[in-house]
Every structure is written in C-alpha cells, then in structure tokens.
Amino acid sequence: MLGAKADYRLPTDCARRIVAEVQGALDSCAERQRQLERSLRVSRRLLQVWEPARTLAPEPETKEEAPTPACTPSAQDLRELELLTQALEKAVRVRKGPSKAGQRDRTPSLTSASNAAASGATTPTHSQPSSQAGSRASGARSTKGVQRATIPAKDHPKGRPLSRGDRTHMGTEFQATRSGPGLLDQQMAPSAVPRPTEPFTLKEKGTLLQLPATFRKAASQNSRLWAQLSAVQASDSTDATRAAKTQFLQKLQLAVSLLARKNRGFVALNLAGWEGATVAWQWYLSQPTSATEVSLTSLQSGCSSRRPSAAEVEAHAQSLRKACALLRLRMQKALSAAPTDWMQEYRCLLMLEGLQAIVGQCLHRIQALQTAVTGGPPGPCPVEKPTQASSPCGGKMDSSWSPELLLYSSTEELQTLATLKLRVAMLDQQIHLEKVLMAELLPLINTQEPGGPPWLALCRAAYSLLCEGGEHFLTVLQDDPAD
Amino acid sequence: MGRRRHRVEGAARALPEAIAALSRSLPAGPSPEIFRRAKFDRPEAAPVLWQLLLRVLSPLGIANDTLTDLAPGKPCPLRKPCPRTLVSTPQSPQLGRPRSAQLEAQARVVKSALDSQGYPRSALVQFPEGSSQRSRELLLALSWLLARGPFLEQLLAQTRVQLGDQLPQCEYEALAIPGPLGPHVETESPMDLRLVEWLMGKLRFRWRRLISSQQEQCTLLSKIHLYTRGCHSQKNLDHLSVAETEMLRDPESSQQLLQALESENVRLGAALEWRQCELVFWQWMDTVLDACLSESPAVTSQPTVLPMVSEHGCGELELVKQELQALQEELREVAEPRRAAWEAQVRGLGQGPEWSTTRRALQEAVRQELVALQGSWEPSSDPTQPQRPHRLVRRKDESPGPQGLQAAEMIRTLSTQEAGLKKALHQLQSQCQQELARLAGALPDLIWIMVPGH
Numbered sequence: 041m042l043g044a045k046a047d048y049r050l051p052t053d054c055a056r057r058i059v060a061e062v063q064g065a066l067d068s069c070a071e072r073q074r075q076l077e078r079s080l081r082v083s084r085r086l087l088q089v090w091e092p093a094r095t096l097a098p099e100p101e102t103k104e105e106a107p108t109p110a111c112t113p114s115a116q117d118l119r120e121l122e123l124l125t126q127a128l129e130k131a132v133r134v135r136k137g138p139s140k141a142g143q144r145d146r147t148p149s150l151t152s153a154s155n156a157a158a159s160g161a162t163t164p165t166h167s168q169p170s171s172q173a174g175s176r177a178s179g180a181r182s183t184k185g186v187q188r189a190t191i192p193a194k195d196h197p198k199g200r201p202l203s204r205g206d207r208t209h210m211g212t213e214f215q216a217t218r219s220g221p222g223l224l225d226q227q228m229a230p231s232a233v234p235r236p237t238e239p240f241t242l243k244e245k246g247t248l249l250q251l252p253a254t255f256r257k258a259a260s261q262n263s264r265l266w267a268q269l270s271a272v273q274a275s276d277s278t279d280a281t282r283a284a285k286t287q288f289l290q291k292l293q294l295a296v297s298l299l300a301r302k303n304r305g306f307v308a309l310n311l312a313g314w315e316g317a318t319v320a321w322q323w324y325l326s327q328p329t330s331a332t333e334v335s336l337t338s339l340q341s342g343c344s345s346r347r348p349s350a351a352e353v354e355a356h357a358q359s360l361r362k363a364c365a366l367l368r369l370r371m372q373k374a375l376s377a378a379p380t381d382w383m384q385e386y387r388c389l390l391m392l393e394g395l396q397a398i399v400g401q402c403l404h405r406i407q408a409l410q411t412a413v414t415g416g417p418p419g420p421c422p423v424e425k426p427t428q429a430s431s432p433c434g435g436k437m438d439s440s441w442s443p444e445l446l447l448y449s450s451t452e453e454l455q456t457l458a459t460l461k462l463r464v465a466m467l468d469q470q471i472h473l474e475k476v477l478m479a480e481l482l483p484l485i486n487t488q489e490p491g492g493p494p495w496l497a498l499c500r501a502a503y504s505l506l507c508e509g510g511e512h513f514l515t516v517l518q519d520d521p522a523d
Numbered sequence: 524m525g526r527r528r529h530r531v532e533g534a535a536r537a538l539p540e541a542i543a544a545l546s547r548s549l550p551a552g553p554s555p556e557i558f559r560r561a562k563f564d565r566p567e568a569a570p571v572l573w574q575l576l577l578r579v580l581s582p583l584g585i586a587n588d589t590l591t592d593l594a595p596g597k598p599c600p601l602r603k604p605c606p607r608t609l610v611s612t613p614q615s616p617q618l619g620r621p622r623s624a625q626l627e628a629q630a631r632v633v634k635s636a637l638d639s640q641g642y643p644r645s646a647l648v649q650f651p652e653g654s655s656q657r658s659r660e661l662l663l664a665l666s667w668l669l670a671r672g673p674f675l676e677q678l679l680a681q682t683r684v685q686l687g688d689q690l691p692q693c694e695y696e697a698l699a700i701p702g703p704l705g706p707h708v709e710t711e712s713p714m715d716l717r718l719v720e721w722l723m724g725k726l727r728f729r730w731r732r733l734i735s736s737q738q739e740q741c742t743l744l745s746k747i748h749l750y751t752r753g754c755h756s757q758k759n760l761d762h763l764s765v766a767e768t769e770m771l772r773d774p775e776s777s778q779q780l781l782q783a784l785e786s787e788n789v790r791l792g793a794a795l796e797w798r799q800c801e802l803v804f805w806q807w808m809d810t811v812l813d814a815c816l817s818e819s820p821a822v823t824s825q826p827t828v829l830p831m832v833s834e835h836g837c838g839e840l841e842l843v844k845q846e847l848q849a850l851q852e853e854l855r856e857v858a859e860p861r862r863a864a865w866e867a868q869v870r871g872l873g874q875g876p877e878w879s880t881t882r883r884a885l886q887e888a889v890r891q892e893l894v895a896l897q898g899s900w901e902p903s904s905d906p907t908q909p910q911r912p913h914r915l916v917r918r919k920d921e922s923p924g925p926q927g928l929q930a931a932e933m934i935r936t937l938s939t940q941e942a943g944l945k946k947a948l949h950q951l952q953s954q955c956q957q958e959l960a961r962l963a964g965a966l967p968d969l970i971w972i973m974v975p976g977h
Contacts (some may be wrong), residue, residue: 049713057716062722068731072691076736082769083743090772231822242768246750249763249771256756258688265791272548272798273673284805285670286683291812292667293643298867352641357839362895371854382868383885389865392858392888398897406844409590413840444976445759445927446690446913452746453930455738458690460937462737465693466730466942473723474951482955485962499963501716503971506955510723512974519968 048488048497054480061476065469089239151517356409367395420514477505538807541800547793548675550682551578561662562811570626572661577629579668579678580636637664659815667806675794682740684783687914688744691737748917760916 359407374392379385448454481502488495496516504513539555546552553571560568599876668674744765751763763771770777914926963971 046718050716051720052713055714055719061724062719062726066722066726066729069726069733072977073729073733073736076691076733076740079765080736080740080743083765084749086747086765086772087743155533170972171709190727200759230677242750246747247753248767249751249754249768251754251756251763251767251771252777255767255777255781255784261788262684262791264786265795268795269676269679269791269798272795273676281802281805284802284809288666288805288808288812289670291809291816292663295560306899353840357843360840360843362842364850365943366896368850369943369946371850371857372897382865383881385861385865385868385888386882387885389858389861390886391892392854392861394856394889396851396858399847399854400892403847403851404838406847410844429683444913445916446930446933447916447918447927448930449917449919451742451829453934454745454917457930457934457937458737458741460934460941461690461693461736462730462734464937464941464944467941467948468693471944471948471951474724474948474955478951478955482594485959490962491966496969498716501720501957503959505720505723505954506744507952507959508974509952510720510727514974515893515972517972519970520929 048494050484056483058480061473085241089241092240104437182472230436262355274331353409360406363398363402367399371395474506477502481506527846534803536802538802541797541804544668544796544800545675545804548797549575549579550792551575552680554656558662561658562807562814564657564659566658569658569779572625572658573633573795574629576633576637576661576665578675579665580640591759624950636862642667652754652867659811660767662811663808663815665779666805666811670805679787681793682787684780684787686766686780689912689915692912693828720963744915744918748915752917760914764914806815 080236315393374388374395377384377388379388448457481498485498485502487494488498500516504510542555544560546554551574553575557568557571561572615971644663644667645658668783717935747765748766751768752761754763755761755767766780772779916927
C-alpha cells in the first residue's frame, strides 16, 4: 500500500532554480496585470459620466427645480447685469485672443449639434463669447449650459425666472474669470466649464468632442519630426560621416585587439577580418542583407578577437532554437508526403538534403560562437547578427517611424486578436518552463531509488507537471501479487 | 584674410554646437564644457558622464534613484529589460546609504551593461571603482554607443509618447535570471515538490485572469472608439484613442500629455540637428582616441571575469547545439537511403534533354523554399511580430489599400503561430511521457492509471 503521505523533497539547488523560473513567470504576469488594471481604470472612467473638474460656482439647478421666488430683479438691474456680463466677456475674450478664430467656427457646429430643447431662441452670437469663456474641446456641455443660461437673460419678458438664469450666467463668467489665471495661457480651460445641466457621457455626446488646437499642432509636429528623423537615418548621413564613424570604431577595436594579439604573440592585423567587421558594423547604413549572408561573409573573412556580448549570444541561441523547431517541422512535413513520381521523390530528397545542409550551417555557427565566447584561438568570426547587435535595451529599431495602423472592425475581432497574442506568449512561456522542468526533474528520477514512496511521489508529480501541464494527476496502484 | 578667419571661427563654433545638439537630444545631456573636460580626463566631468551613461543604458522605467538594489551578489538589473526585471528591483529609495557606495554601485551597473553590449575596451573595468575617474574612458564609451548604431533614435523610441491604443506587447521572456526568491520559499531546507505544483497552478490562474481582463479592456476600447467616431482631426484615424479622450476629460492629463509631446519635439529637433553636424564631433573624437591611445599603452586584453556572458548563455547554446545535432542525425538517417534508392532508380530511367532542365528547375525551387525558410527565423524579417506597436483603429468598411495591417490577417498569422506552439508543447509532453513510461516500467508490479480520455 502506498503511504498516503508520500511526498518528495527537492534538493535545494534544484528547487532554487525551478522556483526562480516559475517566480519570474509569475512576476511578469503580475506586472502585465497591473498595467492592464491601470488601463482598465482609465477606460471605465471614460465611459462613465464625466465629472467636471473644479466646479466653483454654486450648483446650478436643473430645469425642473424652482428658483427662489423672492427674487424679482427690476429692469434696471437686468440692464446693469447685461453690461457687467458683456464687460466680463470682453475681458475673457481679450485674454483668450488667439483662440477666437479657432473657436468661432467651431461653436456654430456645436450649437447646432447640442440638443438644446429649450426655446427656439438660439443665440449664437451671445453664446459664442460665453462659450469662449468656458471654451474647451468638450464644449458641447458648456455651450448648452450657457445657452440655457443666456436664454432666460434675453427672454425675461416671457416670465422665465431670471434669477436662475443670471445666477448661472454670472456663475459662468465668474468661473471663467476666476479660472482665467489658472489657464496658463493654454487654450484648454476645462475647469471653467459651468456645471452642465445634463451630465456628459461619452455614449451620447462623444461625437461632439474635438481635440484642442495646441495639441493638434504638437502632435502633427511630432509625427513630422519622426518622419524626418527616419528619413535622415534611412538615407543616412554623408559618406564622410559614415566613414568617420567606422574609422573611430575600428580604431577603438584595433587598440584592444592589437594589444591582445601582441600579448598572445600573434601578428596583429588581419585586413580581411576588418572588412568582415566593417560589413557587420555598417548594417544600419545599407540595405538590410539577410543575416545569414552577412554571417557567412564574416565567417569566411575571419575577424578580430571581439567577444560577442551576452545579448548577442542570447539572441543567437533564441533564433537558432526557433530554427531548429522550424527545420524539424519542415522535415516532418517532407517525410509525411508520399511521393507519387520520380519528380516528387527527387524534390523531397533535395529538400531533406537541403535541410541537412542548413542544420550543418547552424552547427557551424554555434561552433564559431562558442569558440568566440570562450576566447579560443582566433578562428572564424563570431557571427554578428546585424539587427541584434546594437539594441541597447532590447528596443528594436525599424526603418519607418510613422505608427502603422492596425484596423479592426468589431469588438469580437479585437478580442480574438488580443487573446491570441496573449495565448501565444503563454504558450511560449509554457514551453520554456516545460524544458526547464524536464531538465531538472527527469535526472532526479534516475538518481532516486526506485520503488520507494518518495520515488513514486516524484514520478507522479513529474508526470502531472510534465505531461499534463499540472492539470491532471494519475493514480498509482500497487498490484499486490499475493492476491 | 578676414574671410578665412571667419571660416575658422565658424568651424570652431561648429563643435560646441554639435555637442549642444547632442546633449539636447539625450535625456540628461551634459554641457559641451563637460565633454571638453572629459577629453583631458578631468575628474569633475566623470560623475556627470556616469549619470548619463546610467540613464541611457537603463531600460525604460529604471531611473537613477530607483536603482537601489545594487549590492554585490545580486543580479544586475540592466541585463534583461523585461517587465520581470522591473519588478525584481525594489523601489524603495535608500536614503541612509552612503553616497560613495551608491556611486560605486551605479558604476558597476554601467560597466556590466556596457560589457553585455560587447564594449571592447577594458580600461573601464580594470581600474578600481571610483566615480571621479576615467572621464575620458566614459566619453569613449558614450561615443562607441553612438557610433555603433542608431542609438539616439532607439533611445527616443523607448520613451516615445504613445497617443494611440495598442495591443499587449508580448516579447519572448525565456531566459530567467535567478532573481531574489520570494518570501514564502525557504532556501535552506529541501523543498516539497508540491510547492512547485502550487506555483504552476497559480501561474495558470494568473494567465486566465489576464486574458479575461484583456477581453474586458478590448470591449471598453471598442466602445470608446465607437462613441468618438469622427472626432479626430486626422481623417484616416477617424476616432479618438483612450489617451486623447482622457486628455479631453481631465485637464491635468492634457497638460501632461502636451508637455510630454513638446519636450519630445525638442529632443527630436535636436537629434535632427545632430545628424546634420555630427561629422565634426567624430573628427574630434578621433583626436580624443589618439590622445588616449598614446597615453595608456598598458591597456591589456579583455578582463578575465565576465559577469554576464554566463554559463547560462553558453548552456543555452549547448542545448541548442545538441538539439541540432540530433536533428542532423535524423536527417542523415532518412536522406541517405533515399538518395541511394533514387540513384538506383535514376540509373534505370535513362536521361533525356528535358531531364536536366527539370532537375535544375526543381533544384531552384527547393533552394528558394529553403531560403524562405531560413529567412523565417531571422527575427528581422518576421512580419507578424512588429517591434513597433501599431495604433488600433476601428474601421467598419473594408476599404482596400495599404493603410494598415488588417486585424484578420494578424489573427491568421497568430493562429498559425499558436497552432505551431501547441504542437511543439504536445511533442515535448509526449516525449516526457515516453521517458517516464520507460523509467516507471522498470517496476512491473505498479499500475499507472492515466487520466481518462488522454
């Protein structure tokens, strides 16, 4: 009978390695989750009712609420109020001088678009300076609010209670002037928006939004500069600059290798090697050649005793791993195809032999890398993978900087796309962890004494982890021969 | 005479201007005076240059003051700039730490980063740590980084202001650095294997949660794009992104965004200027290098201790090598008999004039296929994994044209990739199963009951 409490304890160093790998995977997942949560917070907030920032005036009521009945301003008060309002508006207008042109042609569209269900007395001229006061991109609500506010001011003969109107109006201007200094000369003054009589939601009024002019200018300048930079860099600088840079690099390298070789008693320069190295260093200047061509050239020409960096070794290992997988897949495909005539058979044969040759090349590359890394005798040059060589922090560079667009047509499509991307990353990680566990656990099974409870526990756990992705367990029964 | 003097003066001004442009485009650019002092190896230039190198060699997000966990023995946080590295660096600033120790730590970080890039000069590494030394060497290191490739452009691309919405970026994070172990793991005593099972389950759960959160984010994004259609000034973009809408909602974020854009514009302009006039800088650097070489002939071969071309990297290579050797053996076993059989068959077939042309055509076709295959694992030619993030744009109509990448196409490529990876994983798993069966089969009186349906 198997002990119910059979367990297996991993040796410390083995455990440390495994846990480090898995913990790393967990941490990167957690980091992604954190970033995603941040974005989710922002997006959710955008889809809710937008709260206006920094409302200063007392809350203006909605249309339904009754105004204070005691207030019945006289006509003279109204006139004075009108004058005061105009003066304030003018002050704001002066302060907002340059924006006028931009705002004016915008506001009519906003005014018309806003669902001002109030009286038909639309006052475009009146609302225009007012909307300047509360001017900002989501001017819909400001226009609407102000519009409603100004209507009573004008239509007081209609018996509309004025206090609400003028209070709102005053509030508008008051806000505008007060927030003026806080505008920092920017044309976005979202804080000056009066309290909307209806809440702003993206769903209903999202199409009314407009980006502010300064932002548009900055963004277009930004994309223009990026395009210029990429054009300059693609065509690159003059030959003189290129030559100067190459010469500098060579000199730097030469100083090291000269002394290194001198110390080892070798003759200094191998000119052909410099050509190979130059080819590698000029990768970003010329048209991208295929990496294998460059590497083979470097192999043939020999090179200086430059040691490949860790990043390069990793990159090579990674791409060779990919290569191995792809080659194997191709081989299986070739083997599974049943050739019907001699032509197909010949083609299949050529394919297999070609694959063999490529594998040989890859092994040759690895050999060169390994000798270079261990600093062996100056043999073939460590293959300089051009596109990998000079990425300072893994950030790859591309020839054109203008952001490409990824077009999708429906929510489902976007979800599928994002999910697929994550699943690919997850599978990558799973394969890596599988290899790690294989390397650690399988040898342990060999070293452990077979048959005992710890060995059984180990086998069971290893089976579950390695063959079922940790999701299922198998049962082990001991067949008692006595029965 | 006057004209020549004017020309000479103009030439003399060109270098400081070029250096000024360079430093404007760098994130923490020092003044031209610092560069000049560094040429003469003055000590006051060294700290500034250390800071600059630290700044430009750190991956995104790790600034000077958060690099606190730099004690010896801990892994260098600059080696692999994946999110995991960011997490494993503690964020608490250590105020009580003596200043010189911190500078020393920073210097160590810079050196190991340079070394992992393959910097050939060992002068920096060999001499004792000290932030007030080797300013000329630092200048040489900086110039080396600039000369090798589009370093400036890459730096700018790292901190590029992203106005649009993107998909999650998933880079291959295969190689693990032995980071600091979590608090729940005992390092002294042997560890139960069930802990590993628990951790793997935790990982599975986290992925599931991540995928569902991502789906929610996609729904929200799609809604936002739908509600703001027609608002963007650029007609091909049509709707606003989250960043832009957020900017409209919240004045503070709009300020931040605008400031970020403007400062990036300044840096871009400076980079363009630098590209125009960098020749004079390289000519000057030549003189610096000459001065350096003439003064210190004692610079010897590469340092003996190499921190990061670890046995890990070599182990990886060795693994791949073994895999490839196994593959080569398999191919040989398959190809040789077929070749022999085919040769025998061909001898009996007879040879006609169209024989050789057909043969050549087939050879060419196979060669093309193999070249394409070879190209497919070179990361530079991989179109499905653009290193540059794409801006998501919602568009209803199927307007043809090279406007952008269509989602359907990307879905197709990713699906094939997923299928390939699944296949690879299953292959590994069945390999393990065979191995385990072999090992366990040694004991015949045990019955292994597999999972039903497997």
